[in-house]
Amino acid sequence: MTSTPGHIELERSIDSIRIGSRHRTDLGDIDALAAxxxxxxxxQPITVTPDGTLVCGARRLAAxxxxxxxxxxxxxxSGISDRLSQLLAEQDDNALHQALSPTDAATLYREVKMLLAEDAQRRQEASRFGAAQEKSRSDGAATVAAPLTSLDGYARAQAALLVTGRRSYTTLERIGVLQQIAADESLDETLRSRATVELDxxxxxxxxxxxxxxxxxxxxVSELERMAADPTQPEGIRQASSVGAARVHAAERTTTETELERLAQEALARAKTATRAKNARSASSPNTKLPTRSxxxxxxxxxxxxxxxxYAEIAxxxxxEQWEQVEETLAGTIAFAERLRSLRDDSVTVPQVSATSSR
Incomplete structure (x- = not known):
């Protein structure tokens, strides 16, 4: 057994090394490394914790x-047993050898972010409640702790920096959203499957x-379809949701992905607005007029x-009863359109009386 600063070197059975939870799923070309x-x-020797858990060297171990x-x-x-230290050591090993895939990086980022936020919260509370006075700087806290509202932003930026070398976390957060959807068993299976496909x-x-x-x-779109099929929703809300979902589906083949997302978000926003409008109208007269925006x-x-x-399918x-409703709606729509057209024509053709001539 030999000893160097920060670690002890000893012989160990390869089968006694526990892999544990690793964030790398693709170990890359093991054949070349083995050769x-x-x-x-x-x-470079493999690094383990005192209890035999692998810290650095998953690819070397496989080879x-x-x-x-x-x-x-x-x-x-020594001193590598806490979870955050293990994660950072694992990432250091990744950086020296084969980089993590985007999805693996997002998984590691999410856990590092959580641990950093918890650590910052703990240090802030220690400073706030006087732990620093009882045991000076024992927790590594700053003299003045950061505001609680800044902890999440700090954790995201620091986690991104530690995992990728850059402070930008937008890409990692977006992947994280997809991973959460794919893993959420409470969601519709179609959504989870779609998230899995996107991650692939x-x-x-x-x-x-x-x-x-x-x-x-x-x-x-899934939320619109859910609201449209929900019998507990008012008829107006179900109709707005159904029309919105149909509009998005109709535009799928002819609209860019950016525009399609905008259409879907707007349709959902209108459906939710219709929910509020319906609740507001329920307490008022059924003849309450809606705004031009509606x-x-x-x-x-x-x-x-x-x-x-x-045509043939609907016919x-x-x-x-449904056809009578169609006829009634068409008649009312035509009458409304004719009246609206007349008012618009009058506003264009009839000259405005000036303030001077009216005196």
């Missing part, structure tokens, strides 16, 4: 197993921004609606 180790030897090695010299690091595309080199945008669109939203949703339906499935 290099067989030719040149193990240039040694492939070569049939039974025993090896390892470094046993990212893992294969696809755009994170595009994947996040497509997922946001799918999430909005009228514009309605006709935006109905734009080229006739292209979305099959064969509509009941007499």
């Amino acid at each position: 290099s180790i067989e030719k040149q030897g193990l240039l 040694l197993r492939q070569l049939g090695v039974r025993k090896l010299n390892v470094w046993v690091r 595309l990212i893992h294969g080199g696809g755009s994170v921004t595009a994947a996040h945008r497509r997922m946001a669109t799918q999430f909005a 009228f514009v939203y309605l006709w935006n949703d109905l734009r080229k609606w006739w292209l979305r339906y099959d 064969s499935e509509l009941t007499d």
